[in-house]
Amino acid sequence: MNAVLLEARAIAKHFGGVKALTDVSLTIRQGEIYGLIGPNGAGKTTFFNVLTGLYHPDGGDLLFAGEKLEASAPHKVAKRGIARTFQNIRLFGNMTAMENVMVGRHARTHAGVLGAVMHDRRTTAEEAAIRRRAEELLHYVNIADRADDLARHLSYGDQRRLEIARALATDPKLLALDEPAAGMNGTETAGLRELIEGIRRDGITVLLIEHDVKLVMGLCDRVAVLDYGQKICEDVPAVVQKDPKVIEAYLGGSVA
Amino acid sequence: MMARQSLFERLRHDKRAAIAATVLMGLALAVFPFVIGSSLGNSWLRIIDFAMLYIMLALGLNIVVGFAGLLDMGYIAFYAVGAYLYALLASPHFGLHLPVWLIIPAGAALAGLFGALLGAPTLRLRGDYLAIVTLGFGEIVRIFMNNLNAPINITNGPQGISGIDPIHLGGITLAKPLTFLGYAIPSLHAYYYLFLALALLIVFVTIRLENSRIGRAWVAIREDEIAAKACGINTRNIKLLAFTMGASFGGVAGGLFAGFQGFVSPESFNLMESVMVLCMVVLGGMGNIPGVILGGILLTILPEVFRHGAGPLQIAVFGKILLDPEALRMLLFGLALVVVMLYRPAGLWPSTTRRREFRGESATDVLKEGE
Ligand SMILES: Nc1ncnc2c1ncn2[C@@H]1O[C@H](COP(=O)(O)OP(=O)(O)OP(=O)(O)O)[C@@H](O)[C@H]1O
Ligand SMILES: [Mg+2]
16 A cells, blocks of 8 residues: 555634534545545535645644645645646636746746846756746647647636646646536546546646546545535545445435 | 737847847937937937936836736835935935945845835735835835935935936046047937946846746736745745835936936925836836837827927917916826727737737636635
8 A cells, every 4th residue: 555645634624604624634645546526515625725725724734745734835835746726727817828837837946036137057957947848748738739829718628738737847746636627528528537547657646626426436546525524435436436425415415 | 010020020030130130229229319419409318318217117117017917006116215325325415425336236225125125015915905005105205205304314305415426437427528439428318328228238137037937927926826826936925026126126217317317306206106107017018028118218208299299289270378288298198098098908019918818807816715
């Protein structure tokens, strides 16, 4: 069994009276694809926001690669090796696809004002490396032909891919995807699935929020289910699918 | 627009054409003051010199507003800081006469520090809120300049500081005509060359910054601050850097202004001036360096054209002056702004990307519920 990459311990987060997360504990192992599912409003995205430092948790803590993650410090979280995409795509719309991915290299590069102005050898080399890596990643997610287009002009599916490329540019150990298949058609979803499998083959652990049950069950090694901010189940897909609490949560959700 | 753009493309790819264009441009800029001086006279030459200063200011503010997307309404405060530093260190007021090569960089540094001071408490603010706080900051600086004459007289209050040393380097002063290879170069021309050189330097620095890791981080923050954070950008530091860099350009321009004018008073740094520089940035084409330069030139020159033209034009048409040219000037100027913003909302010369995709709304930077 692989080493633990991320351990969430009793994470709590509430908004006024709404308990978005209550004592959520999960363990994600190195190299796995870990699914996080649950009905609408279950707290999945909130968990991502706490994990990536955008929200300050009201309780609990996160251990990443054996060390505590600092709360409320998104840029430090990125530097530690957690990258993410957003449920409602957040690209830099008026930058080109290429530039979007280049921004993703920020945390792994160093040039400051002086280097930028003087163009010393180190800065030019670094800039060339940023460009090369960005090109590679655009190829990797299969949108190299759109490199010079504004992000906002890409198709929906390509925007999702671009967001993944930008996240990968930060050299993450853990890639957290928030509903990457939302709004995609069958072929696009199949392509996405291949992409995610490839990412895992490259040694990156994936945390996946997804409503597409087929995708989750086919792709994930383990799945956790959230309902009303609580983890009600965590196991391999075959077991999760049969869990009465899970069925109840989903049926209850869809009936209501 | 199209033709100009393809010309740029050509220059980018053809080295020889680029060199030829640069030489031609250089020659044109070199003879420009002589053409203006002999055809329109010295008052216009002064206006051109001021245009150079405004270009520097507009480029500085462009870093904050155009690149990083932070609406700063008090930018003129940094111009004031640079100007007052020069005035205090090189005038009879304190009896100090420090060399220019020391004061101008010091002015840039001090203005940069003020930029950071303004930036630090406003990091969480955006849009309208940021505009109001920065507006207040600009006014506070001006009011300080106005009142720091008692109990200890530092700024000489509303009277301002006069008798400021003209800009001088080594033994050469720009206040008197220079002789160069047997030619006499009048003072205003000499100032023009100095300001042009520094404006070009600032253009160069801005272009380099724009195409760098830092420049991309600024634009990323403008486009989506939350995504920028998730990409590992320390948005606090990068925003402070934008405020600092932008302010330091203002500090340089301020120092030059003090030496050129020989006199500074708080009046020169009022809210209207901040608005004017902001207009240069917005009207020219926010975020696009050539556009901002164009904005700086046009908004310095247009009001003067209206001022000089309004009187004679009325006499020619009506036989007498019906409206005070000074009032008419602002009226026409306001009208021009409205027309431009209606018909070219992305500015006169927007960047290619903004031209393709101008949108009025700004990116949302709050995590919406469940996003
Ligand atoms: N910023 C916020 N302010 C107030 N309430 C919030 C906020 N973010 C989330 N919530 C609430 O927390 C709960 C969990 O929301 P969350 O977005 O995490 O759900 P989700 O599982 O991602 O749902 P979906 O599948 O619809 O994306 C919801 O009740 C939501 O209304
Ligand atoms: Mg969600």
